[in-house]
Amino acid sequence: MSGLVDQIRSGLADSLKKALSSAGEKGTLPEVETPAFVVEVPREKENGDFASNLAMLLAKPARTAPRRAAEALVAELDLSGLPVEKVEIAGPGFINFYLSSNWVLAALPGIVKKGEAYGRVNIGGGKKVQVEFVSANPTGLLHMGNARGAALGDSISSLLDYAGFEVSREFYINDAGNQIEHFGRSLEARYLQLLGRQAQVPEEGYHGEDIMETMRGFVEKYGDRYLDTASPARREIMVKYALAEKLGAIKKSLGEFGVNYDVWFSEQSLHDSGKVTEAIERLKESGYLYEYEDALWFKAREFGVEKDEVVVRSNGIPTYFAADIAYHMNKFQRGFQWVINIWGADHHGHVPRMKGAVKALGYDPDALQVIIMQLVRLYKSGEIVRMSKRTGQFVTLEELMEEVGRDAARYFFVMRSADSHLDFDLDLAKAQSNDNPVYYVQYAHARICSIMKQLEEQGGTMPDPEKAGLSLLREEAELALARRLADLPDEVASCARDLAPHRLARYVHEIAGLFHSFYNAHRVITGDAALTGARLVLVAATRVVLANCLNILGVSAPERM
RNA sequence: GUCCCAGUAGCUCAGCUGGAUAGAGCAACGGACUUCUAAUCCGUAGGUCGGGGGUUCGAAUCCCUCCUGGGACGCCA
Numbered sequence: 001m002s003g004l005v006d007q008i009r010s011g012l013a014d015s016l017k018k019a020l021s022s023a024g025e026k027g028t029l030p031e032v033e034t035p036a037f038v039v040e041v042p043r044e045k046e047n048g049d050f051a052s053n054l055a056m057l058l059a060k061p062a063r064t065a066p067r068r069a070a071e072a073l074v075a076e077l078d079l080s081g082l083p084v085e086k087v088e089i090a091g092p093g094f095i096n097f098y099l100s101s102n103w104v105l106a107a108l109p110g111i112v113k114k115g116e117a118y119g120r121v122n123i124g125g126g127k128k129v130q131v132e133f134v135s136a137n138p139t140g141l142l143h144m145g146n147a148r149g150a151a152l153g154d155s156i157s158s159l160l161d162y163a164g165f166e167v168s169r170e171f172y173i174n175d176a177g178n179q180i181e182h183f184g185r186s187l188e189a190r191y192l193q194l195l196g197r198q199a200q201v202p203e204e205g206y207h208g209e210d211i212m213e214t215m216r217g218f219v220e221k222y223g224d225r226y227l228d229t230a231s232p233a234r235r236e237i238m239v240k241y242a243l244a245e246k247l248g249a250i251k252k253s254l255g256e257f258g259v260n261y262d263v264w265f266s267e268q269s270l271h272d273s274g275k276v277t278e279a280i281e282r283l284k285e286s287g288y289l290y291e292y293e294d295a296l297w298f299k300a301r302e303f304g305v306e307k308d309e310v311v312v313r314s315n316g317i318p319t320y321f322a323a324d325i326a327y328h329m330n331k332f333q334r335g336f337q338w339v340i341n342i343w344g345a346d347h348h349g350h351v352p353r354m355k356g357a358v359k360a361l362g363y364d365p366d367a368l369q370v371i372i373m374q375l376v377r378l379y380k381s382g383e384i385v386r387m388s389k390r391t392g393q394f395v396t397l398e399e400l401m402e403e404v405g406r407d408a409a410r411y412f413f414v415m416r417s418a419d420s421h422l423d424f425d426l427d428l429a430k431a432q433s434n435d436n437p438v439y440y441v442q443y444a445h446a447r448i449c450s451i452m453k454q455l456e457e458q459g460g461t462m463p464d465p466e467k468a469g470l471s472l473l474r475e476e477a478e479l480a481l482a483r484r485l486a487d488l489p490d491e492v493a494s495c496a497r498d499l500a501p502h503r504l505a506r507y508v509h510e511i512a513g514l515f516h517s518f519y520n521a522h523r524v525i526t527g528d529a530a531l532t533g534a535r536l537v538l539v540a541a542t543r544v545v546l547a548n549c550l551n552i553l554g555v556s557a558p559e560r561m
Numbered sequence: 562g563u564c565c566c567a568g569u570a571g572c573u574c575a576g577c578u579g580g581a582u583a584g585a586g587c588a589a590c591g592g593a594c595u596u597c598u599a600a601u602c603c604g605u606a607g608g609u610c611g612g613g614g615g616u617u618c619g620a621a622u623c624c625c626u627c628c629u630g631g632g633a634c635g636c637c638a
Contacts, residue, residue, distance in 0.1 A: 043582090060617095094581065311636095312636085317636090320638045346633065348564085352564095372565075375632070417574090421630090437587095442600085503576095519602085521602080
């Protein structure tokens with residue numbers, strides 16, 4: 001981290017550490033190891049700008065009352081070089097630090113100067129991380145669950161990028177296996193029906209209208225050319241045609257949603273390239289596979305999973321799990337040091353055995369992190385809408401963007417933590433779209449742009465932030481806003497560490513709120529040139545923070561609304 | 562039955578590795594536009610943090626137990 005706030009925090013922590021050891025040398029405290037204490041920002045500002053719990057943690061090892069330990073520490077504190085005005089011992093033994101009221105203004109010039117780069121931190125150290133998300137079956141359109149995964153995965157990726165990781169976004173295309181078989185049979189049935197023949201979409205097949213639509217296009221292009229072609233070959237042709245079309249549509253939708261992938265990875269390619277065989281061989285050699293009733297099983301129980309898992313069926317066809325093992329082997333072979341998967345809650349049972357397989361292959365299971373995203377429940381007219389690809393009833397990403405807009409949809413999905421169930425009331429999102437918090441944040445950005453435009457029209461110019469008289473910013477609303485602007489690097493670091501973009505959404509909402517309050521209480525452009533200059537720096541910094549956060553969340557930052 | 566997620570204001574949800582007096586949005590009520598955008602602001606009201614036990618200086622947060630809702634437990638993916 002590199003922000004002003006972090007500099008001060010670590011400065012205080014260092015001072016406390018030194019105070020502890022000199023107190024130990026002088027004998028005012030027993031010599032003990034430094035506990036894992038924190039310097040944090042108290043919730044109540046009456047408790048100072050920063051506070052530490054060190055004294056309370058010393059109570060037990062040093063066998064002293066927390067407040068006495070605090071007194072001994074404070075007596076040894078050397079705070080030179082830090083803008084601390086007052087230190088107090090409070091409550092059960094907190095050491096509270098009060099800073100000079102305008103200490104935070106020092107952060108503003110850097111924010112304006114860094115611009116798009118402000119908020120970038122280097123906790124990742126260029127570590128290669130892959131984020132795999134959505135990975136929807138390419139047999140249909142994207143639904144609400146996929147949309148949530150897309151918004152979440154993309155924001156997490158951006159967050160990690162900002163935090164100094166080398167991020168690769170990946171989409172795993174499930175273009176192999178049983179479902180493709182069902183898909184082919186469904187396509188074939190529709191084809192025959194369209195040409196007036198008797199045919200039935202199989203029970204387990206795809207009944208959606210979009211499949212019919214696809215085959216209409218196929219018939220237009222090829223007519224009855226395949227009417228008499230032998231079935232397996234015919235299905236292969238149709239599957240190839242339909243997959244290309246479906247995948248193209250998925251790519252297009254995601255692109256419009258602001259989600260762009262680095263890699264589209266085909267499951268079928270794992271079979272074709274022999275990766276699946278390679279993975280199975282590796283597991284076999286290390287003794288994690290056994291044969292039972294003609295099938296090949298993975299010893300999942302050795303990894304704390306309840307049941308062993310089939311990797312090759314008795315009919316000789318590998319399972320999806322086998323392909324997934326090969327896929328993860330391949331991910332690590334490609335050099336990713338951190339592999340993040342975003343899965344729907346309905347796949348959570350798959351996590352322990354996947355981690356087990358990673359371990360069995362000889363990789364660190366902790367390098368694989370699976371984010372389980374709770375499912376989206378869709379409400380329309382007060383009723384739950386069942387979503388299912390098989391029956392073809394679902395609201396697509398396309399429809400969602402049409403109804404509530406891309407920005408609102410993305411913000412909405414990313415506002416909530418991944419492990420909270422999401423009730424999406426379409427009517428509400430549509431009818432009250434103006435109340436959507438995303439507009440609140442965007443409006444703040446637009447307002448600042450409007451001020452800048454006004455400035456330009458009046459022939460004014462932006463001052464050099466380094467030279468502006470920032471100490472003129474004395475109003476509570478100004479200082480409160482500046483204080484939070486200085487937090488962005490910290491927020492990015494902590495949100496990235498916890499893979500929690502929803503906290504960034506709350507942060508930027510708070511920034512917008514602080515700005516709106518300031519805006520309503522004070523004018524930026526006034527007859528006082530010096531004050532105007534200082535406030536221009538403040539709002540310019542605010543615009544940077546708003547834009548950077550919105551960018552991470554995949555939401556646009558409009559100049560006017 | 563076993564496992565995962567959730568239970569916090571009327572509603573939807575935050576609460577980051579345990580910190581001081583539990584927060585925000587919406588809804589409700591009362592105010593503020595001759596001004597750089599009122600998609601805004603200011604104020605009021607709203608809580609046995611699902612129940613009960615435990616751990617400790619300190620618990621919405623950790624442990625145990627029970628209740629409620631959702632999901633997963635296939636030679637499907």
